[in-house]
Amino acid sequence: MQGLHRAFAVFAVGFLITHVIMQIMRGRVGASDAVLPFSGSAGFAVGLGTIASDLMILVAATGAFRGRFVGMRWPWMWRMLHTLAYVSWPVSIVHGLTAGRPGAGWVTMCYVGSLVGVALAMLVRLVVTRGPKDGPAAVRPANIGRKAEQIRVDDVFDEEFWVTLRKEVRR
CATH class of the missing domain: 1.20.5 (Single alpha-helices involved in coiled-coils or other helix-helix interfaces)
Structure with missing residues (x-):
């Protein structure tokens, strides 16, 4: 599923770049309209498209550099930035329905x-x-009767965790 997700992402960004270049070549928008929303006289719907495309480029970049986020101080930053796709997509839908001529x-x-x-x-x-999860939580026989240890936040995200996460990201 991850490979399919990445393939669709690459195709989507490729089609997005093609769409923007074609609109600039046809003279419908200026080059600044393609990067800066509401910068020219292109209109509100084109400005929405610019916002959506800028967000999708950011989402694609976070996907491409996901491995870099693992070693950061704030590894959750990747998910937060990558979630911008949920904002970008409906904005692009509105852009598609309102920019240009009415769709068939x-x-x-x-x-x-x-x-x-x-x-x-x-x-x-x-x-x-x-x-809901099926069945009760599994208890390892070696842990039956042992007193629970106090867990510190620093212990949860130890070096082994990061090594494992890096291996997963590289796959």
Whole structure:
């Protein structure tokens, strides 16, 4: 699934860059409109598209440099930045529906279908990751009867944790 996610991300960014270059070449927007939202006379819908594209480029960069975030002081920063995709995507949907000429019926239906598909995928992910766990928690026989140790925050994220996380990121 991770490989599929990355492949779709690369295709999406490629199509995004192609879309922006084509709009600049056709003279519909200026080069500054492609980077700075609401900088020219392109309109509100194009400004939304610029915001969405800037956010997606940031999301793609955080995905490409995920391994660098592991060694940072704040490893949670990656997830926070990568989550901007959830902001970028609906903004890009509004951009697509409002910029340029009105879309044909099948185009609007594709937008609605993608909204429904992503909403269902998010629902499945929430149920799978937050749903009830089957059976009681496993207790290792070696730990039966032992007194629980006090755990400090520094002990939770020890060097072994980071080594394991780095290996996972590299896979």
